Amino acid sequence: xxxxxxxxxxxxxxxxxxxxxxxxxxxxxxxxxxxxxxxxxxxxxxxxxxxxxxxxxxxxxxxxxxxxxxxxxxxxxxxxxxxxxxxxxxxxxxxxxxxxxxxxxxxxxxxxxxxxxxx
Amino acid sequence: xxxxxxxxxxxxxxxxxxxxxxxxxxxxxxxxxxxxxxxxxxxxxxxxxxxxxxxxxxxxxxxxxxxxxxxxxxxxxxxxxxxxxxxxxxxxxxxxxxxxxxxxxxxxxx
Numbered sequence: 001x002x003x004x005x006x007x008x009x010x011x012x013x014x015x016x017x018x019x020x021x022x023x024x025x026x027x028x029x030x031x032x033x034x035x036x037x038x039x040x041x042x043x044x045x046x047x048x049x050x051x052x053x054x055x056x057x058x059x060x061x062x063x064x065x066x067x068x069x070x071x072x073x074x075x076x077x078x079x080x081x082x083x084x085x086x087x088x089x090x091x092x093x094x095x096x097x098x099x100x101x102x103x104x105x106x107x108x109x110x111x112x113x114x115x116x117x118x119x
Numbered sequence: 120x121x122x123x124x125x126x127x128x129x130x131x132x133x134x135x136x137x138x139x140x141x142x143x144x145x146x147x148x149x150x151x152x153x154x155x156x157x158x159x160x161x162x163x164x165x166x167x168x169x170x171x172x173x174x175x176x177x178x179x180x181x182x183x184x185x186x187x188x189x190x191x192x193x194x195x196x197x198x199x200x201x202x203x204x205x206x207x208x209x210x211x212x213x214x215x216x217x218x219x220x221x222x223x224x225x226x227x228x229x
Contacts, residue, residue, distance in 0.1 A: 107152075
């Protein structure tokens with residue numbers, strides 16, 4: 001079954017509004033979570049690395065005031081797209097680094113993604 | 120920086136084997152991964168291989184690793200229409216970030 005969930009799976013919003021996306025690890029504690037963005041027909045682009053209890057580390061070119069990340073607990077990270085514009089429309093995927101059950105190594109487990117459409 | 124490359128497209132007939140190739144640049148990678156992405160969905164971890172292995176088999180999937188040439192491949196035996204998807208290889212760079220390839224779109228036709 002799924003080990004990382006995202007909510008919502010699909011969101012449509014008006015330009016200028018803010019949207020919050022949640023990422024939860026279901027069977028394990030994740031000290032590190034990652035947020036990716038995927039443009040159509042392209043690979044994933046890492047946006048930021050989120051560590052529980054500390055500020056997120058953003059990749060070059062990603063506006064931290066635009067994409068607010070909060071990793072408040074070992075099982076929850078949120079990405080808030082502030083003042084969204086049509087160019088922010090994309091597929092946002094989170095992942096959590098950890099070990100599930102019998103796994104002997106840390107692996108990144110990916111959420112199902114959130115499709116954001118900004119009108 | 121690190122670079123992971125894949126061919127963009129592969130088309131195979133149902134029942135044949137598919138081989139998806141990947142080249143990478145970071146020789147310090149401990150693990151290399153294969154992910155599957157179905158349309159509109161997030162990535163699904165298919166399999167991974169430890170860098171001191173040269174082959175790993177998991178049911179219909181066979182991963183081959185040539186560390187000298189920094190070449191990774193994924194073979195899918197008896198390919199089915201449900202295998203149609205985009206396949207990404209990935210490696211951790213030296214800062215523990217997962218770097219993805221460009222993805223290979225596999226199309227399986229009857």
